[in-house]
Amino acid sequence: MRYAVRVEVRLRDGIADPEGATIERSLPALGFDGVSEVRVGKSIRFVLDADSEESALGEVDDLCRRFLTNPVIEDATISIEAAEVLQ
């Protein structure tokens, strides 16, 4: 089975986010008010071949811990759905 996976990598609460802070500071000068708590993370999408949704989730979880995130400062949210078969 092919699964469409989306991993959202976010900085943990309390970890400084200079990119988000820069965006937040710039917005009022650009005419946007009322924006606060800006946090910038990554969104990684891919297609995974796996036997079942459970094994896909296990593999993605492992992938996140070992490779896609720095677990000391980042947290990952995983969403998986069956991909449309294109063949």
Add this chain to the structure above:
Amino acid sequence: MRYAVRVEVRLRDGIADPEGATIERSLPALGFDGVSEVRVGKSIRFVLDADSEESALGEVDDLCRRFLTNPVIEDATISIEAAEVLQ
């Protein structure tokens, strides 16, 4: 009203994604097979003060076009929900 906003910024189809390509190329050597079509984007979260969900959506849409994305090569997906009031 306070709204929790998430903007996912993705490269448009057909635009080269060197970061995604690097991840995809590295994974087999790290023991992960079956991963393909890796695309890396940004996930921007913030809180927005607005009168209604409609005006929040309009403001975020404008923000995306003018500031958060490069519309030539990037596309944004917006999701908005009412934020919990913390006061």
